[in-house]
Amino acid sequence: MNAAASNLVISLGAMQVARKLDFDDPQVLLGVRIAYVTVQAVILGAYYYASYKIKQKNDMTVLKYVEPASPMSGGEQGNLVTTTIRDYDLAETSKLIRSVFMGVAMMGFMHLYMQYTQPLFVQALMGLKNLYDAKPVAIHVLGRPAEGDLKRPFKVGGFMGAAANPQTDKAAIDEAEKRIAKDE
Structure with missing residues (x-):
């Protein structure tokens, strides 16, 4: 089962459990709030630790790939990316950190302004699942x-595997390099 499908299954299961909790009880609500904040702190700590380990390893191996063209580009070719493993992993970890902050901001709005409480419980569980699925954490912390799935550049899995992935084959890289040389 891919990550998106397992996220859906866990979300639906967590919502069923959340329905059984009495969020009107101040003790339950406080416990769920504490659990949510603790999980977010653990996740951020793990991501920052992964960043530290990436910088400590300082792997300057060159990584070349052709990023997929955006679906709205009308058939254009993707761009050639030349980076190092260190920079690639740091960029991926940075994306993960930004997604945590965006999630916390949305959850803050939903909980504090709109008074929703069930999503706190669901997102605490989903945060742990996402931490486990995070590829930089798997490589540098675990x-x-x-x-395989952890080979760089990381494959981006859609819900049913329908996402375009970076091309790493020599032919695609050579074609992108020729296109760049022709444009100059």
């Missing part, structure tokens, strides 16, 4: 080898 020590898994960067092969």
